[in-house]
Amino acid sequence: MSEVAERTAIEPTQFRQLLGCFPTGVAVITTRTADGKPAGLTCNSFSSVSLDPPLVLFSLRNASKLLDTFKGADGFAINILSERQDALSGRFASSKIENKFEGVGWRSGPNGMPLINECLASFECSVFACHEAGDHVVLIGEVKHMDAGAGDQALVFYKGAYMMLAESLRNMVLQGKLGDAHIDEAYRALYGTLLRLACDRATDAELDAVEEAVDTIEGHADDAPLKDRIDSASRFFSAVATAGHNEALTLMAQTMTSVLRERMTHVLPVRPRPDLFPLRRNIAHSLRRRDADGAAAALDELITQLRKG
Template sequence: MSAAVATQIDTIDPKLFRQLLGCFPTGVAIVTTNDADGRPVGLTCNSFSSVSLEPPLVLFSLRKASSLLPTFTSAGSFAINILSQSQDVLSGRFASSKIADKFEGVAWRRGPLATPLIDDCLASFECSVHARHEAGDHVIFIGEVRHMAPGATDHALVFYKGAYMMLAESLRKLVLEGQLGTDDIDEAYRALYGTLLRLACARASDAELDAIEQAVDRIEQNQGEKALPQRIEAMASFFSSIALAGHNEALQLMAKTMTAVLRERMALVIPAHPRTDVFPLRRKVVERLRARDADGAAGALDEFITALRAGATVET
């Protein structure tokens, strides 16, 4: 065998890369420092990681496009504030680009290094900057821990597949215990995906519409009883593709939650048998999307859901 082996390198799709990275649950932290005038600044981060025990080193990474990059680059220290599951509102606040003063109304104090420490976090680490490294479109900040302190005894806030795991786990429990009614779920689907379909009619690219139709193809191709897992994934892809085509990140997050509900109900609660009679209705959704007919697309979804519930079983 030749020593030289040709290696094929895949073209990495950025959206899929981000989606697959989301399969790894991460904690959520707020990284803080002071600007040149001594005012506290901070941002939400889930790239925090330990590096070394001797010496005690940790890291986080920051996008080069971040408006706070110059501030963190010029600062000699920073703090990592590990959030509890009751601090999800803080996570959203410090992640928002629309809030100028992230610390307004937030309880915090200065630590021994004068870095801002947020009250009631699970733990805090004050660090002096040990090193900085450019890596692609991010800069990696390595800090040497100088002071640390435990905080609240709550559970950690965990981010998983684009949603807080606290929320996902709560929904999963409700689904398994049968506490989410079919009528309520159908109403949520009509409201959420009806809105997304209307947005997609105005915003979706042809490639994004192709992805929706390809998901429909996969649903129809996997119709045997043994093909249920593939059919569930295809249906999840159908709704996820609609969400992406709507180009609204907040609604996409809600859609991910609804997709989790869909998977749990179909896999563990309600038997999902093939329903070829609704094939034309699902195709009608795609047809109206391609025609950029917002009312028609939302109406086709309503017809599809109504037909499903009129049957004796649930199909995906």
């Protein structure tokens, strides 16, 4: 008799973080509304499917305001962004900008789809297939026309940040060009703000996650592997960022987590620090009490003591 293996629950936050380990390009997907107006959104789920016929795909959240527009359209265009077009990525990803195309250079392609100027490449597609897949819809397009643009570097998304930023910070850390004072100031400003937001916005489950991260750090044996120590420290700061419910600051926090990992791996001596246990615990307890000033003060003390050590 065969036994059915029990499935391990997939934690959504970790799933998203691990998917971020795969660098992806960034594209703006465009189409026309039913009345002919241009519409578009930022996407990093673009992928090739087939050479014969030439097929590509992207996936769209079921919650997207443009879901019905794309499902009802005859075609769409993939506009691959260069690293100079990071502002366009943010513009087409924003839910607060009503007219995404205002002030943006674009033209109609041979098949009528909106093509953004100065992109690395563009592909006009007719809809080949549409499939529901979990909380997304997968749209497959058959390429009918394509253009090559400027020979710039691609805009690449990696571990929650544009790679040009993450790589610049990483290189500065490894080369010793990022001073301790600047890093400490950045942590105080960024995570101090996130802690204050978390005191207003965090759910009980998110507060539990912060405390569980503290428990993990305190539970390490003195001879615990460096990787485990780095993972638990990163998990603590990631839990704080998640509890703050601000996507822009969370992206910045993910980049700072990359800096933390590089410093712990290559720069800082990492040893057991039980003297820091009460300070992290104070942060978690202050969050639980919704005490923003107390949480920020505990963070400040933690950073001060880390540097003294």
